[in-house]
Amino acid sequence: xxxxxxxxxxxxxxxxxxxxxxxxxxxxxxxxxxxxxxxxxxxxxxxxxxxxxxxxxxxxxxxxxxxxxxxxxxxxxxxxxxxxxxxxxxxxxxxxxxxxxxxxxxxxxxxxxxxxxxxxxxxxxxxxxxxxxxxxxxxxxxxxxxxxxxxxxxxxxxxxxxxxxxxxxxxxxxxxxxxxxxxxxxxxxxxxxxxxxxxxxxxxxxx
Numbered sequence: 001x002x003x004x005x006x007x008x009x010x011x012x013x014x015x016x017x018x019x020x021x022x023x024x025x026x027x028x029x030x031x032x033x034x035x036x037x038x039x040x041x042x043x044x045x046x047x048x049x050x051x052x053x054x055x056x057x058x059x060x061x062x063x064x065x066x067x068x069x070x071x072x073x074x075x076x077x078x079x080x081x082x083x084x085x086x087x088x089x090x091x092x093x094x095x096x097x098x099x100x101x102x103x104x105x106x107x108x109x110x111x112x113x114x115x116x117x118x119x120x121x122x123x124x125x126x127x128x129x130x131x132x133x134x135x136x137x138x139x140x141x142x143x144x145x146x147x148x149x150x151x152x153x154x155x156x157x158x159x160x161x162x163x164x165x166x167x168x169x170x171x172x173x174x175x176x177x178x179x180x181x182x183x184x185x186x187x188x189x190x191x192x193x194x195x196x197x198x199x200x201x202x203x204x205x206x207x
């Protein structure tokens with residue numbers, strides 16, 4: 001019923017198409033930014049948290065957990081078509097803004113990071129996209145977007161904190177990468193509310 005309603009709406013169709021193009025574009029920029037940052041990476045730096053905790057092998061959770069998260073976001077977005085334009089455009093803007101930060105920050109990975117035999121994530125990101133943590137920021141963005149849906153809000157908040165902890169336990173991110181993700185993502189969300197105002201009104205039909 002929802003699909004029939006929205007896919008006969010000309011604005012919605014065009015907005016959904018633009019959202020798809022936007023996220024493809026942002027992913028390409030993200031890949032280029034990560035590759036550039038990795039190539040230019042300098043030495044590592046000390047970190048008040050990482051310097052005082054042992055390294056744990058959480059590679060599987062760090063890698064596969066992200067794909068599970070993405071699949072879940074896709075699922076809850078597609079079951080309600082009115083969610084699609086705002087959620088996808090918000091994620092695309094998040095990725096694009098993060099790419100700018102990544103391209104400006106060329107600090108090397110913390111020493112002795114646990115390697116993984118599943119190099120999927122490293123192949124996708126080149127391994128140098130440290131600031132700020134996308135693992136922490138993406139679920140936090142979803143928590144803000146679905147704030148009025150209590151179950152989803154708390155679920156995404158827990159996932160965000162969990163990924164932040166995992167990133168530190170595996171020494172995949174510096175502490176500043178994790179902490180800054182919350183503040184920058186909060187700003188990105190409010191930019192999305194301003195830029196994608198009409199899409200947000202459509203999104204609110206789900207509330």
